[in-house]
Amino acid sequence: MVGIFQSWNIALSIFNLCLISAVMTMGANIQWGYAGLINFGIMGYTALGGLAAVLISVDPVQEAWRAGGFDILMSLWLIVVMVLVIRFILKRFRKSKIRTYSVAAIIIAGILLIRFSAEPGIEAIEAVDPAKTGFLGGFGLPIIFSWIVGALFAGGLAFIVGKVALGLRADYLAIATLLISEIVIAIIKHEDWLTRGVKNVIGLKRPAPYEVDLQTTDWFIKLVEKFNSGKLSVIDNLADRQAALNQLVIEGSSVFVKLCYSGLFLFVVIILLILTQKALYSPWGRMMRAIRDNEEAANAMGKNVVKQHLLIFILGSAIVGIAGAMLVTQDGLFTPGSYRPMRYTFLIWVMVIVGGSGNNFGAILGGFVVWFLWIEAAPISLFLINFFTAGIPETNALKAHLIESVPYFRFLLMGLGLLFIMRYRPKGILPEKIEIK
């Protein structure tokens, strides 16, 4: 529809983001719909996925490694030693005040030590050509790998968060995860040696061909010619025809690139859908639902509730991590400043609730519907405002003010949508349905 009204290019970019949103929603849906765990830290996992994309695909900056790599590796090693020592203490000594204090002392001393050992390295790295690099760079691998690595990163973070916070009651888990994701964003924003921070990383490698390359490739031009042969044959003049063809090739190339992305993303969505559906109807899925609906009963039946909660928390977060890496892949840039809880946590939750929690198709539908509305809310409300105020002259202050604030109607739309769904269809558009086979 947008393809006809606006352009195919916009339609495809909305479609791609819909697919990414669908993946994120599936991740959140696994946690909330299957297990009843509330995770408001989606933003953090998305950002970690994005970080993975940067670390995997960017070429390593040799100079920076020479300047400060040693210090960084030393600090990494120190962190590992610290963790091991703490584990050793926790295992070998019985719980006592002395143990707690000594662990705290080790952590504080370790942090100070790491700061002192890493600082010269960090300064040296950030001084290496700060306008272009000023960070360590990555491994220079194809960016597709980052989708897996992003899942690993996010899963790793989820393991730590889950160990710490999963014992909390639902609404406190929500607040704790929200705050932890803010901490993650703060670290990504300000550790310039790793992520370039707010200076952003641009021009990441792509899994799809570049438009410029496509425009000079023979087979692509022939393809465009073939598609548009009807339109082109109307033009008689050879020069005009060539110009029209060039225009079409330029447009076609960007559509083609977006189609490549859509294909890749669709592949991921379908695989995840198959896996999650299988999981939902497996004995494991039944167990998760049992735990969700009655924790004590499941516990009494010998199911390890804590372990399963942790597992599903990791799985869901890993899927969100994949989505984060996909997002950075499609944008080709990593901007830590753009990770805001509104867009990456609460909007995803609206998708989960609206689509239908516990239902994977519902999650995908929610991702599509909500993202589409989120993008198209501004044009729609502009149209509505113009429609209802058609009688009022253009110079009217109220009308001008309304038209100026059109972008914010999307919040209104989302809020009202969420409230209405919660009130009149609390299980979402596609409610959870369990068939017993």
Place this chain on the structure above:
Amino acid sequence: MDFVNAIILLLNYIFIPALTYGSQLALGAIFVTLIYGILRFANFATGDMMSFGTMATILFTWYFQSLGVSLGVLPTALLAIPFGIIFMILYMLLIDKFVFKYYRFQKSPPVQFAMVSIGVMFVTQAVVRIIIGPGDRRFFDGEKFIIKAREFKEMTGLNEGLALKSTQVITIFVTVVLVSLLFWFLNRTKTGKSMKAYSDNEDLALLSGIDPKKIVLVTWIIAGILATIGGALYGLDKSFKPFTYFNNMLPIFAAAIVGGIGNPFGAFLGGYVIAFSEILLTYAYKKFFMYVLPESMEPNSLVQLLSTDYKFAVSFSILVIVLIYRPSGIFKGKVL
């Protein structure tokens, strides 16, 4: 002399700003805690409700300014706050009637309430941005400083100046008055006591003839007062921007939980705990040590424990630590 200089330095850069910021957080935290204790849910719309109240105050301030009414040295906003409060309370009651009431009667689980409050958050955010726009606004007028840094230096002959902004004094003064009134109300009056009873045990309170409708109404009224004043004071001291208010929700939550959720006095202290730890941990102590230590021992680096970028992260880390080791908060609230 150096020692006095050092003290003044700390007062100027740590103590007074932290006290001001802490007061603003404390008001918000009491708001969160009251809603949690009596209506039993975590209100994610906190920050945006505060920004709504501030917006109403700003609109009235502009109106008064256009009429030419002013309080002389004091900011006009003080005059506008009562009107802002009325608007805020009306808005809250409206939301309660159309949104929260239904779930209260359904006895929905707290998670559902939290989700609904996210819907309210979206709507409020939209309303505020549509009415006043997302930009940065300053609405402070009147005398800016009570003591200027330069005047202080001349007066005392010290090296370090002490600047005292009038907004800081207003904030601390208003907070002290408001909070004492609130505690008097909660501990001494019949309505306040019945609110406490309702918060402790709903069924028992209902049995002893406490009217739940009245409790809810009073709670929203107090919440409206706290939200508007807290928001307006923050806006006067810094500036009003809807996005900042949304972000402030997080340290406010941290303060409420650190103080022990459901416990207003804990929330009050929690605000200061968060504010002081944020500023103490991110302040660069170099100058302080230059005054205190003999010259040979002067530090070369900034002596900053954490860079200021991690200001928010500090309060969140405190919260996470408290949640893990003492889930009922430092001052014994409800167990989570």
